[in-house]
Amino acid sequence: MIDIHCHILPGVDDGSADMNESMYMARKAVEAGITHIFATPHHLNEKYVNVKDDIINGAVRLNESLQQNNIPITIHLGQEVRIHRDIFTSLEKEEILTLDDNCTYLLLELPSGRVPIYTQEVIYELLLKGITPIIVHPERNKELNENHKLLFELVQEGALTQLTSGSIIGSFGKSIQSFSKKIIEHNLAHFIATDAHNTGSRGFTLQQAYETITKAHGIDRTFYFKENAEHLLKDQSPDVDKPVPFKKKILGIF
Numbered sequence: 001m002i003d004i005h006c007h008i009l010p011g012v013d014d015g016s017a018d019m020n021e022s023m024y025m026a027r028k029a030v031e032a033g034i035t036h037i038f039a040t041p042h043h044l045n046e047k048y049v050n051v052k053d054d055i056i057n058g059a060v061r062l063n064e065s066l067q068q069n070n071i072p073i074t075i076h077l078g079q080e081v082r083i084h085r086d087i088f089t090s091l092e093k094e095e096i097l098t099l100d101d102n103c104t105y106l107l108l109e110l111p112s113g114r115v116p117i118y119t120q121e122v123i124y125e126l127l128l129k130g131i132t133p134i135i136v137h138p139e140r141n142k143e144l145n146e147n148h149k150l151l152f153e154l155v156q157e158g159a160l161t162q163l164t165s166g167s168i169i170g171s172f173g174k175s176i177q178s179f180s181k182k183i184i185e186h187n188l189a190h191f192i193a194t195d196a197h198n199t200g201s202r203g204f205t206l207q208q209a210y211e212t213i214t215k216a217h218g219i220d221r222t223f224y225f226k227e228n229a230e231h232l233l234k235d236q237s238p239d240v241d242k243p244v245p246f247k248k249k250i251l252g253i254f
């Protein structure tokens with residue numbers, strides 16, 4: 001399996017602390033059936049700045065260590081970029097790293113509590129530059145959870161989304177789990193990834209998530225997500241199903 005969002009790069013953010021922990025995480029990922037990991041450190045969030053060149057160097061070192069330790073996982077390049085007023089400056093300075101060699105697909109993180117007022121404008125401007133943002137874990141965003149229509153609009157505008165495996169299996173609670181289900185039902189999810197930060201509470205639960213999706217939505221949906229991750233790995237365009245709008249809640253007197 002392919003994991004497109006993971007904090008396995010050592011010592012750069014709130015994920016793996018050092019190379020030993022990265023090796024331990026990688027072994028756990030292998031046990032969980034994962035063969036390819038996109039290392040996606042935080043960039044421009046309140047705490048961490050990880051620019052393109054540093055991530056490239058870190059990934060080279062990590063791949064070397066994996067080979068020396070005979071751990072059959074390949075690390076690919078990526079970055080989780082927080083939506084930020086400096087995002088376009090960072091892009092101009094060539095600090096931003098997409099998931100593919102064609103500079104097309106970018107993991108974009110919203111703050112957990114809200115959707116900044118300039119979000120739609122940032123998405124629009126990125127799309128104009130030929131970059132498709134993949135909004136990471138929209139199911140964990142409080143404002144989107146309260147305003148499903150807004151998520152529909154962001155996807156309608158051209159953004160893609162990635163759900164986190166832990167959300168699907170209930171690790172973040174019932175509300176986030178049920179929102180994840182709705183997002184899938186309305187064709188608003190395009191990728192599943194672990195967003196693993198460690199081997200404990202934020203571990204490699206991709207297989208469990210796919211099993212849950214197969215039970216709830218059918219095996220075709222699982223194949224859709226797996227295939228989209230493979231498309232990214234091969235620098236191909238993912239499949240995008242037509243988003244289904246949420247029905248308006250009708251308030252009535254009974």
Ligand code: FE
Pocket residue numbers: 005006007080136195
């Ligand atoms: Fe992340």
